[in-house]
Amino acid sequence: KKNRDEVGIKQTIFIDEIVDQYQRAALIVAKFDLDQWLNGKMLHTLFVTEARGIEKEIKTLNKIEKFKGEKEKQARKKLQDILYNYDRITADIDAILNKEENSEYVSFLYTHGRNFQKDKKNEKKKALETLIDNRCGEALGPICKYNVINAKSPTPSTILDVWQTTRNFFKTSIINDIKEKSGMIRRNRVTLACRAAVGGTFEAELIRDVQTERIEVLLTSGGSQADLIVSIDKLESIDNILKKPKEAIIRITDKSWDNPDQSELKIQANTAKPYFRYRVITASPCLFMAIVPADQAVKISQDIYKHYQEQFGKVTGRLPFSVGNIFFRRRMPMFVVLDSAKRMLNNFKRFSAYEAIRDFTVKEKTEKKGRKIRYTGCSL
Known part of the structure; x- marks a missing residue:
């Protein structure tokens, strides 16, 4: 909850009010690489239903006419294990594709169907076979069909959810940390x-x-x-x-x-x-830039990484995320700082193609007039 005294307090636009006691400020640059998520490729790596969510599905069966009474008990008996269980998942999918007697009880978990009349079973089976053939193509292997059926589909709503989640990460979690640390x-x-x-x-x-x-x-x-x-x-x-x-x-x-x-x-x-002693330059779903006091920049970056682990830990390695700090003195021309940020973003793009997690590094560059600009970067 926001402190009532802080409601309506604006961020400053003057660098003099941001710099620390040594007359230094820092530009924090944070970037998500969302290309593979917005084109839908990485959405196929997500499980379509949480394991605990399956139990919620079962609890609704007694509200459906076709599953009242004995039907619900039979479904519960066949789906006792609600945790992630590879053997159970593969057995269920094989049952849909191969065993007519079991498909009635498991297909709703993967197709979200609610009508299990006998004349619909073949339609569901053909739909699943078509989906697997289109998705796997010539690369069809023993595990491909299970991945296809359990993976999320890149619908407009799921892509929008990715866009909104990263935007809220920058505009809520990160800005709240900056307010607290900058003062x-x-x-x-x-x-x-x-x-x-x-x-x-x-x-x-x-x-x-x-x-x-x-x-x-x-x-x-x-x-x-x-x-x-x-x-x-x-x-x-x-x-x-x-x-x-x-x-x-x-x-x-x-x-x-x-x-x-x-x-x-x-x-x-x-x-x-x-x-507030900070200034946001930009805050979009894929890019965040803000000027903060130099003595708080590393602490803020550590908090950003901590929040990334908390909110996106399940997709580490699939959602590239980079954080960098550019330190400069009060009189440094802002176009020099922003040009350094542009170069840092190019490095982030290059780092995101690597599989290894990057650690913090410190580099120093001397400008023509003897000015020095120092920056650190971290790519995850």
């Missing part, structure tokens, strides 16, 4: 003594007496309020200056500021509004 920051919003003539984000200084702190100020053209954008390590100093807001001023130092008459803005009052 919140208070953004000071001050009321100015005059209305700003120019809107935008500008470099400035917050001054009271001998106390000075460099900030970025967000102004709205024609508005009397301004947001002070600072990193978390400056909050204590900013709070001290704003204890007496009417004695403080904002001095614009940005080179692009072209209004000398408003180079110093007086403050009348101050309020604070909380924001």
Whole structure:
């Protein structure tokens, strides 16, 4: 359940409010390779009915006219073992295809039929034989027919379920972890003594007496309020200056500021509004990107992997999943970070073709101007 105090709190859009105490941030990149699932190939690897679900099927038999009374007892006797049992499954399928006397009691488990009249038995048998022939083709082996009958079919609803499941994984489980690990920051919003003539984000200084702190100020053209954008390590100093807001001023130092008459803005009052210290770049069913504080990136990635194991452990090895972290300093141009993410995604695509599970690795790349960008990656 969400904390009521957190309802309505937005994620920040400013990198200064995301960086850690060392002025670093990290871009988390997570990707599912859904190609083989959306084309239906991997859906054939899923069992059509859970073993425990068979018991639910049997419990409904007494509600069906043809299975009331003795018929239900006979079916229960023939299907006592409800656990995954290879011998029982193969025997049941052979009974459908070969033994007319048993097909009435087992075919409903694999074809979901409810009408077991004698004139329908041959139709069911022919349908199963056609299905096996079409699916297996020339590769028909001793085990193929059992796999075909027990496998899920790639219907629009099952494909949509894959799409929605991975989307919810990113938009619910992962974002909740990011909120918890990244935490919140208070953004000071001050009321100015005059209305700003120019809107935008500008470099400035917050001054009271001998106390000075460099900030970025967000102004709205024609508005009397301004947001002070600072990193978390400056909050204590900013709070001290704003204890007496009417004695403080904002001095614009940005080179692009072209209004000398408003180079110093007086403050009348101050309020604070909380924001989450992360920013989601994209969150689709197959791709997730978010900027988080660098000191929390590895912990968040470990939680992502933990949730992947919990929710998709049964399809490990069949649902390729990759996670990577790109670490950068506050002044790093964002196009450089996103270009690194693009290269990382290309690596993920290459890794997903491998059968072995990849471990975390750390690499370092030096840009032309001496900037360094470090990234880690994990492909599962």
